[in-house]
Amino acid sequence: MNEFSLIQRFFTSGGVSRDDVVLGVGDDGAVVRCSPDQEWVMTSDILLAGRHFPKATTAYDVAYKALAVNLSDLAAMGAEPAWASLQLVLPEADERWLSDFARGFYELAKGYDLQLVGGDTVRGPLAVGLHLCGGVPTGKALTRGGAQSGDLIYVTGSVGDAALGLGILQGTIDLAQNHHPQLIHRLNRPTPRVQEGIVLRDRASAAIDLSDGLVADLGHILSSSGVGANIELGRVPVSDAYEAYLQGGGDWAFALSHGDDYELCFTLPPEHAVAVQEDFASLACPLRQIGTIEPGAGLRIRQMDGSLYRSDRRGFDHFSQ
Numbered sequence: 001m002n003e004f005s006l007i008q009r010f011f012t013s014g015g016v017s018r019d020d021v022v023l024g025v026g027d028d029g030a031v032v033r034c035s036p037d038q039e040w041v042m043t044s045d046i047l048l049a050g051r052h053f054p055k056a057t058t059a060y061d062v063a064y065k066a067l068a069v070n071l072s073d074l075a076a077m078g079a080e081p082a083w084a085s086l087q088l089v090l091p092e093a094d095e096r097w098l099s100d101f102a103r104g105f106y107e108l109a110k111g112y113d114l115q116l117v118g119g120d121t122v123r124g125p126l127a128v129g130l131h132l133c134g135g136v137p138t139g140k141a142l143t144r145g146g147a148q149s150g151d152l153i154y155v156t157g158s159v160g161d162a163a164l165g166l167g168i169l170q171g172t173i174d175l176a177q178n179h180h181p182q183l184i185h186r187l188n189r190p191t192p193r194v195q196e197g198i199v200l201r202d203r204a205s206a207a208i209d210l211s212d213g214l215v216a217d218l219g220h221i222l223s224s225s226g227v228g229a230n231i232e233l234g235r236v237p238v239s240d241a242y243e244a245y246l247q248g249g250g251d252w253a254f255a256l257s258h259g260d261d262y263e264l265c266f267t268l269p270p271e272h273a274v275a276v277q278e279d280f281a282s283l284a285c286p287l288r289q290i291g292t293i294e295p296g297a298g299l300r301i302r303q304m305d306g307s308l309y310r311s312d313r314r315g316f317d318h319f320s321q
């Protein structure tokens with residue numbers, strides 16, 4: 001049983017079904033309605049030491065990343081952050097660690113007008129859970145389910161850096177030293193694309209944030225929307241550091257299948273392309289069209305010579321081993 005079939009089998013149905021739940025299990029966040037014109041998006045993610053971040057990560061970076069990955073799910077739904085609840089599992093009450101952690105948390109939260117309103121603290125192996133709530137006008141939440149044949153597929157920023165950064169920390173990647181700080185920064189301090197998600201509310205037909213790898217996460221859009229896609233490998237956006245890794249004989253696996261990028265992947269009806277490109281330019285957010293939605297199921301990745309690239313479709317799955 002993998003992570004997704006486990007959720008599907010035990011937590012998708014069987015309980016209460018309320019009229020005010022607009023969208024339940026299965027997207028980047030749930031959507032609930034509390035008043036006629038306003039809906040709330042709820043999302044949670046847990047980060048476990050040694051699993052989601054190396055044990056040597058600073059307290060500041062642990063807090064920053066835990067918050068950034070949750071903000072990224074709100075971004076994928078087009079929601080504006082409002083409230084957070086923090087669940088901390090700590091091996092000990094280390095004042096210095098806690099003060100660094102609180103600083104990392106509050107510094108990022110301040111930029112998004114997000115208030116910490118509760119949580120829980122217990123002793124145990126280091127883990128950080130967050131539950132976030134953000135607002136969206138009724139009917140405007142972005143979902144994974146609306147992509148249609150002919151829509152254009154976009155990715156923000158670049159993919160693969162965080163996975164390369166982890167490889168560098170683990171000593172499994174050989175890349176010139178001058179690239180290391182930037183890649184490790186991308187691993188520890190992802191950029192949640194919150195403002196970009198809000199801009200997409202009226203335009204994108206589907207959206208997801210890239211936590212498990214482009215191929216797997218775009219795959220969620222395709223299966224939720226009942227469509228397929230064609231993407232061009234040469235258009236997948238990577239950093240100069242990743243280019244250097246490719247030139248040195250590295251492959252595309254980190255960029256396509258390893259995750260931890262926290263960029264947005266979304267689909268746009270072609271008539272919205274120019275307006276969205278202008279909006280993203282004014283937000284100084286890099287944007288790349290990587291392919292097109294097609295009616296036939298499945299994801300086809302074309303290489304420069306037109307041949308199909310065979311990738312590992314699975315992405316990151318906590319229960320695959």
Ligand code: ADP
Nearest residue numbers: 007011024025026027028029030044045073211
């Ligand atoms: P993401 O990577 O965007 O955070 P996940 O892959 O973690 O999303 O989760 C997929 C979906 O399953 C989400 O809608 C999430 O809320 C839901 N989910 C995950 N675990 C549980 C659980 N234990 N009970 C109910 N829903 C869950």
Ligand code: MG
Nearest residue numbers: 028073209211
């Ligand atoms: Mg997500």
